[in-house]
Structure formats: C-alpha cells, structure tokens
Amino acid sequence: DAGVIQSPRHEVTEMGQEVTLRCKPISGHNSLFWYRQTMMRGLELLIYFNNNVPIDDSGMPEDRFSAKMPNASFSTLKIQPSEPRDSAVYFCASSLVAGTSYEQYFGPGTRLTVT
Amino acid sequence: GDSVTQMEGPVTLSEEAFLTINCTYTATGYPSLFWYVQYPGEGLQLLLKATKADDKGSNKGFEATYRKETTSFHLEKGSVQVSDSAVYFCALNSGGSNYKLTFGKGTLLTVNP
Numbered sequence: 001d002a003g004v005i006q007s008p009r010h011e012v013t014e015m016g017q018e019v020t021l022r023c024k025p026i027s028g029h030n031s032l033f034w035y036r037q038t039m040m041r042g043l044e045l046l047i048y049f050n051n052n053v054p055i056d057d058s059g060m061p062e063d064r065f066s067a068k069m070p071n072a073s074f075s076t077l078k079i080q081p082s083e084p085r086d087s088a089v090y091f092c093a094s095s096l097v098a099g100t101s102y103e104q105y106f107g108p109g110t111r112l113t114v115t
Numbered sequence: 116g117d118s119v120t121q122m123e124g125p126v127t128l129s130e131e132a133f134l135t136i137n138c139t140y141t142a143t144g145y146p147s148l149f150w151y152v153q154y155p156g157e158g159l160q161l162l163l164k165a166t167k168a169d170d171k172g173s174n175k176g177f178e179a180t181y182r183k184e185t186t187s188f189h190l191e192k193g194s195v196q197v198s199d200s201a202v203y204f205c206a207l208n209s210g211g212s213n214y215k216l217t218f219g220k221g222t223l224l225t226v227n228p
Contacts, residue, residue: 004158031214042220043159043204050214091158095214101166102147102208104216106158 002026004107006092012113018080021110024073025094033104034067034077035091043091049075050097082114117142121205121219128195128226136190136222138179138205146207148172148181148188149216153202162190162203195226 005024013019025032033048047057049069057067064083069075079086089111093104122137140146147166151159163172168183177192188205205219 033215043218045215048214056215093159097214102210102214102216103149103161103164105161106151108158 004092004094004105006090006107006110008110009108010111010113012115013082014115015083016081017114018078019082019086019112019114021077021090021092021112023075023077023092023107025075025092026096026105027073029094029096029105030072031095031097031104032069032075033093033095034075035093035106036088037091037109038088046077079112082112084114087112087114117146117207117209117217119205119207119217119219121203121222123220123222125223125225128224130197130226130228131194132226134190134192134195134199134224136203136205136224138188138190138219140186140188140205140207142186142207142209142217144209144211145183146209148179149206149208150177150179150188150190151204151206151218153204153221155201159204195224197226197228200224200226 007022031050034046037043046059047067052069067077089109091109093106095104118141149164150162152162153159163174165172165181171180202221204221206216
C-alpha cells in the first residue's frame with residue numbers, strides 16, 4: 001500500500017512568494033495532520049482535519065498560513081506571503097481514528113527554504 | 116493537559132550495548148502510548164504502541180511496557196546496531212474526541228561501531 005504522499009519534496013522560494021504544499025493521505029484514513037519541524041522549535045502540530053473538516057487550527061502560526069482539505073484524498077498547506085522564518089520541514093500525517101487506534105502515519109516531508 | 120517528558124539526549128552508545136530511553140507522561144483518562152523513530156532525512160515512523168496498562172509493545176527488537184503506576188513507557192533494546200541511529204519520540208493520545216498525538220521533544224541516539 002502507498003503511504004502518505006507529499007509534494008514537492010524540496011521547495012526553495014524567495015521571500016514574499018506563495019508556497020503550496022500538497023498531501024495525499026493513506027486511502028481510507030479519516031484524519032489528516034500538518035506538522036512543522038525545526039531545530040529550534042522541534043515538531044509542532046499546525047492543524048488537523050477529521051472527515052475533511054478542520055478540527056483544530058490553533059497551531060497555525062499566523063494568517064499567512066492556510067490549509068484546506070477539499071476531499072478525503074487531498075490536502076494543501078499554503079503560505080502567502082512566505083518569510084525566511086517559515087523555513088522548515090513540513091510533514092503531513094494521516095490516521096484512521098477508530099476505537100483505541102490513534103496512531104498516525106507520516107509522509108516523507110517537504111523541506112522548505114525561503115531566502 | 117497532556118504532556119510527555121523524555122530523557123534529553125544525545126545518547127551515544129557502542130554497537131551491541133543496551134539501550135534505555137526514559138519516557139514519562141501526564142494525561143487524563145487512559146491514554147494510548149507510542150514510540151516513533153525518525154531516521155535522518157525521513158518522516159516519523161511508528162515503532163511500537165501500547166493501548167492499556169501492562170501492555171508491552173515490541174518491534175525490531177525494541178520493547179516498551181505501559182506502566183500506569185509510574186506513568187512511564189520506557190523504550191529498551193538489548194543490543195543496538197549502528198542502523199538504530201535516529202531520533203526517537205515518545206507520544207500519547209488521551210482518547211475520546213481528541214485525535215491529536217502529544218509528542219515528547221525527541222532523543223537523538225547515535226550508535227558507534
């Protein structure tokens with residue numbers, strides 16, 4: 001089975017540009033999570049969806065960040081405008097929440113560099 | 116609220132040494148507990164899990180036992196290999212309508228030949 005798919009794997013952009021990160025969760029999973037990882041701040045949860053509905057976006061750093069999940073097989077995280085401090089690795093994870101099962105499966109990440 | 120505390124690294128061991136990475140937690144109810152591993156340049160991978168007290172999760176020679184009385188879930192391996200070099204994260208989910216995982220800060224393990 002295919003795991004979580006993220007694209008692009010690497011993105012280099014200039015400050016002020018719009019950046020869109022994409023995620024395809026594991027088929028059949030009902031929850032999707034966006035994380036950011038940096039050396040300074042570690043792993044941070046930005047937002048998560050359940051059944052395509054945003055449940056908790058309290059981790060989104062500011063209005064420059066937005067996320068959508070138009071259907072069960074696709075999600076985007078957009079940064080507009082981007083800033084150098086947004087440089088990080090962004091992970092998408094998906095989960096099938098059922099009973100006592102809450103484990104998440106992570107994608108390979110998108111390494112974003114904003115110059 | 117929920118929290119996870121892991122021993123701070125880095126941890127450096129020689130090949131075939133015994134490994135323990137401590138993890139303690141604070142949570143409401145009866146959480147599920149997890150260990151994830153992150154190899155360089157990769158995403159986090161689920162290593163093992165336990166969903167109730169006294170459960171032992173195991174995978175690839177790693178083990179951890181859910182200890183409710185000490186609120187702990189320590190990761191152990193009897194004989195580490197160079198290929199085990201990675202960052203290890205302890206995590207929990209407190210269940211119910213909370214779908215999030217609460218992660219520890221991670222412990223970097225380096226195994227030397």
